[in-house]
Structure formats: C-alpha cells, structure tokens
Amino acid sequence: MAKQAKNHAHRRMTHQRQVISDCLKTLNHPTVDEIQTCVIRTAPTINKATIYRTMNRMVEDGEVIRIVGDDGAFHYDATLDAHYHMLCEECGALSDVDMPVLPQIDQYFPPDSDFRLTGHDVIFRGICSKCRAKKAGRNRAETGQN
Amino acid sequence: MAKQAKNHAHRRMTHQRQVISDCLKTLNHPTVDEIQTCVIRTAPTINKATIYRTMNRMVEDGEVIRIVGDDGAFHYDATLDAHYHMLCEECGALSDVDMPVLPQIDQYFPPDSDFRLTGHDVIFRGICSKCRAKKAGRNRAETGQN
DNA sequence: TTCACTATTGCAATCAATTCGCATTAAGAT
C-alpha cells in the first residue's frame, strides 16, 4: 500500500493549490523552481512561498513524496506506489524506473542489526539519453573527430 | 574498483587538510558542521569555508563520497568501496550497512532504456536503535503506561 | 444566500547552508 495521509486539518481547494496540482501531473519530479515556471503560465501572480507551503502540506498529507537530489534540492513525485528512481549524474534529472520493487533486498539487511528496517530506496545512476547525445557532440567537437 | 581521482592539480598537505582528514577517520558520515566541531578541538582557528573547500576538493579527487541526507545536508563518507547505507528517519543519522553490494540489481533495470547505467545506490530506511529507545520512553511517559 | 471562522495567500524579512572575491599565508619545487 502507498503511505497514506494522516487526514490533517481541513485543506481548502484554493485556485493556487489546483493549479499546482495540475502542474504536478505534467511535470517529472520537479523542483519548486520548475513548478513555479509551470504554474506561472496559468497563475502569474502565484508566490513561491505559496508553492513551498503547498508542497509541504502535500508531503504531510501523503499526496506526494519528497526526494532530495544530489544537489540537495527537493524534488516532488506524485507517484505514491513504491518504486525506484534513476538519476542522471550529468544534469541531475530524476525519473521513475519502470521495474517492480524488489522486496527481497530487505532480506539481505543484517538481521542482527538494532536498526528497525521499514523499507529501502534504490537510485540508479548513470547518464540520461539527452546528456549522452550532448556529450558525444561535445567530444567530437573537442577532439576534432567526426 | 572504487571510483578514482582524476589526479587534479597539485594538492598541498596543509595543516588544515591534515586535521580534517584525521577527523574524517573518527566520524561517521559527518556533515560539515560535525567536521567543524571535531576539527576545532585541534585547530580552533580553522574556518568553515576552508572545510567546505577541502571537502569539495576531496570529492573531486575521489577521496570521499558525498551523500545527501533527507534534510538536504551533505554528508561525507571516506569508505570508497561500493556499499549501501541506512538512514534513520527519526534523527537523520547515516551509517554504512554491513552487507555485500548486489550487482544483480542492475540486471532488473529496464534493458531498453536510453539511460546509460553506471551503478546504483541503496538506502535502507528505518529507525536506529538510539531513536527506538528514545521513542519507547516517550510513549510510556505520554500514555501513562509503565 | 449570507455569515462567520479560519486556512491560505502575498510579501517582505529572515534563516541556514554553501559559495565567492580578495588580500594574505605558506606548501613545496627549484
């Protein structure tokens, strides 16, 4: 099951929250900056503090997951079911990986540990196709190869 | 093999760098703040910017790994061989997990992906023993149980 | 519908983590 909300205080469906929700559906693990860029098209006056607060409430309520990128910036993910991520080490882009979770991994965790295990995350690292293309082009240019 | 240094510019073994290196040996995945606390005992005048710069160089040179905690703060890890981590969701403490890496995980990665896979990280989540103890005590106090 | 209650917003100020510019210091090669 996906981790679900403590049904916190009554949330109000404000215009801002609605617009942010809509953007979350079209964006891929966006940061607050990226959400803002999207949101501004529909609601130009929306304030960044509002986005921060809205995202914090959504995390509290279990509507989105927060992921910390390598740069330390927060990314938000509206896919609630357990899943893994891949991270481009070049551009920092985060994406969902289309594979089932591997619960058996937890069985390898040292059983005598005092740590109460609740789950695990996997992040695959590498270079996304976009950056590979960019890199190949750059290398050709630099080395004078064709 | 552990990811190794581009043998960057000539690094100088300054007093500060030496002290920081020593602290890294005794600390467990410290943040810059924690490094500073340790370092100050030996070298009280050392500046935090120096620690930041030194750690950045060490990361560049492949002498340490940088891990981003859930709070977005950087932690440093001098264990270079591939290994997994566990993270206490209560206090944010990071530790190495004593288990072999599972290269077979990479085989589950969607083979048709445009993503060039270079590896993966696993982070086990849960509650460390220290926090479990603290929590148990707190619960007893709150519910009036003994 | 209208009203009242209070969650939410916008804005500016603030905070914390990290980086940067620059004059000074000190490794370490010659």
Added chain:
DNA sequence: ATCTTAATGCGAATTGATTGCAATAGTGAA
C-alpha cells in the same frame, strides 16, 4: 633561500527554504 601559486581566513554574496503578519477567500452552518 627563493619563488610560484595553491590554500586559507574573512566577510560579503547567493541560494533554497521558512516564517510573521495583515489581507483574502474557501467552506460549513445558519
């Protein structure tokens, strides 16, 4: 001993995120 320049200390600047507060606007009840 001297020279070159990497590294340091310090303060200012940047960046990502939070907060205080007065104004605004959902929403449930009348």
